[in-house]
Amino acid sequence: MIELATPTRASLESRELNAYYGDHHALADVTLAFRPLAVTALIGPSGCGKTTFLRTLNRIHEIASGARVTGQVLLDEENVYDPSVDPIALRRRVGMVFQRPNPFPTLSIADNVSSGLTKLRGEKRQEAVERALRAVGLWDEVSDRLRSSPLALSGGQQQRLCMARALAVEPEVLLMDEPTSALDPISSANIEELIRRLSDRYTIVIVTHNMQQAARVSDFTAFMLADESGSGRLIESNETNQIFFHPQDRRTEDYISGRFG
Amino acid sequence: MRRLGARTGSKIVDQIFVAVLLGAAIVFLAIILGLAASLVKGSLPSLRTFGFAFLWTSSWNPVTSIFGALPLIYGTVISSLIATVLAGVFGIFAAVFLSDFAPAFLARPLSFMIELLAAVPSVVFGLWGLFVLAPAMRNTIDPALQRTLGFLPIFSGPSYGVGLLTAGVILALMIIPTVTAISRDVLTTIPADQREASMSLGATKWETMMKVVVPAARAGIFGAIILALGRALGETIATTMVIGNRPEIAVSLFAPSYTLASVIANEFTEATSDIYLSALIELGLLLLIVSVVVNALARILMWSVFRGARSAR
């Protein structure tokens, strides 16, 4: 792990954040600060806006047609929704891993990892690929077939490849949208262990529908729930232990204890 | 502010990218609108001279510079209707066979061949029609029709081989793939449970198709037929080669005739006066309007079926 860039304590928080898909008000008034160099889990039932919230943090939400956002997301005190901000610069600092592994099918394994690297060339580029693949524990498995297609890898390997791809850009924040939901239990355990290991280098936000997973990997947990009109709201956030053992809100307790609708 | 705003170069790259793509779309749009505008502009002298009488006067006479399109409209409509009826009858049943009755080892090669038929250039149909079909019509088929159905005025009179009926048959062969392929696709969108419900009530396969599946798909099949009609109306080269090219309205289907498209094909490069040229362009405009209306109708019909199938899923 030492080879990776020295951790920078990026602070990330949302203020009065609202998101819309066309007429649908998907996310309402979410204000939440993420602890740097820690794992925060976003939990809640389907349709509670947790994925939407995650996608507003790197402005990938806005590429869907009819999508818009009001309020603020602050990265190191800088509002990422300020008109002067280039979303591309933002996304290089805030990486993302998706629900299903999405390796680029026409690129080789090595090219997948280096696909976000615009400046590095030659040996430096190869080193960056190796570093990222080692960071996700994939190097030993794929070092002999870096030039072959990623589609031959297993689902778990593909997901780790996608993580390596995100890490190669050297982001400060890593967003993960249910990264293990498409994987078998063993691959999932690998990914969870990886998340734990990465948490001393990166500020990680993970969306999960799996409460045990949230309890295992996260330091902090935020519980979200949709209101009557279907808008996702933040109900409660705290240290993971507190959320699971001493929830303050009745609705959190109902959800945690499985007494939910 | 500095760090996130720094890479504005990439923003400009994307703005240029979107602008270039938008530019291509605008060029595309301009071509379509330009096509319509140029035909309207070219038709103006003829529109001014003949007005709407162009549509229902029946003298097409370059020598006197009097142009009425009625015989051409008649030839276009009748040859296309013959084609549509023939292609409809054969094409729909062919589609029924391919969608429901055919075992896979037959459905695939037959579909494949019918789709390839659609790829055969129209000039090749015309060539075959002129040298194979037309003599066969003159020597065998037309006399047989005359012997059996000769009491009908449409099957009376001498046969030259080339004429309305021959053109209709050639057009039918050309549009059968359209009818068959689209009808087959429409039929396969009808959910299996409708077939199963009918079969479970004791209906035979044939009864199920005719009483349940085909009626459920009728809007889409109708759309396929209208689309095929549109193709037939605008088809040029094959028709030109087998219709006889005579601007007259005759009752007999054996008689030579002319179509809007064929007149343009035959006479455009020979048109000597401006008004002649303009009259020919007005035929093109007429063809354009008819094909737009017919295609829009067909698409609305098919769209209703495919959308219905999607929402049912």
Add this chain to the structure above:
Amino acid sequence: MKSYRSRRIADAVGVTWSFLCAFLAAAVLLIILGYIVVKGAAAINWQFLTQLPHPVGIEGGGVANGIVGSIITVGIAVLIASPIGIMTGLYLALFSRGGFASTVRFLSDVLSGIPSITIGLFAYALLVAPFKHFSALSASFAFAVLMLPLLVRTSEEAIRSVPRAILEGALALGMTTFRSTLRIVLPVAWPSIVTGLLLAIARVAGETAPLLFTAFGSPFWELNPTNPMAVLSLQVFTYAISPYRSQNVQSWGAALLLVVAVLALNLLARVLLRTRIRAAP
């Protein structure tokens, strides 16, 4: 209720009849191809493929200038149509918001149903009338307009069929939309786009009607696209309606060449599509 027996008979008759319809429709292809191959092969020899047409009434000669002319006119059409068509398709697939995109899509569908002869009239008005002479370039333009709706549609569908997660994955790495599209999305969609392009080429390669007053035809070796040019499909037409038997025979030969080219393009497109489907995860 009719008797069970008569219903069974009706069932058998109906199924048989529909089989006959499908069989006959497919048989038409074989019959026409049969004639083209038999009659065309008789006309084809080395001279036919390599020589210029002889003056009317003189035996022999070939369609070499038409073969070359077809390649030139279609080639220029591809150069005109593919950038506009593919970029329009990209625009519709990636940025299709609001009325403009649906207008483009609707008009594209409309254009695909317009008879080729009217497109020929447009090409004439735009590129022949102002210059007072026929040209291969005007034919290429007409071909390009004919290809465009097909290219726009297949490109849009090809891009749309690339999973959105792939584009999002690229954007999330901080790639520009430009780079994400060119380097990540387009390579995935490419086989489908090429398939569409091949089908569009096959469609225009056999097209004849718009050539009558654009390329016009030529008895010479003509390589300059601003001049009238011989095109294979046009030669099929003019030789077919010619009163000379020797030219009629050559028409079959030219038709065979045309059919082989068009069907080969169609088969190639199918093979390409099938390998793509098999390669998909």
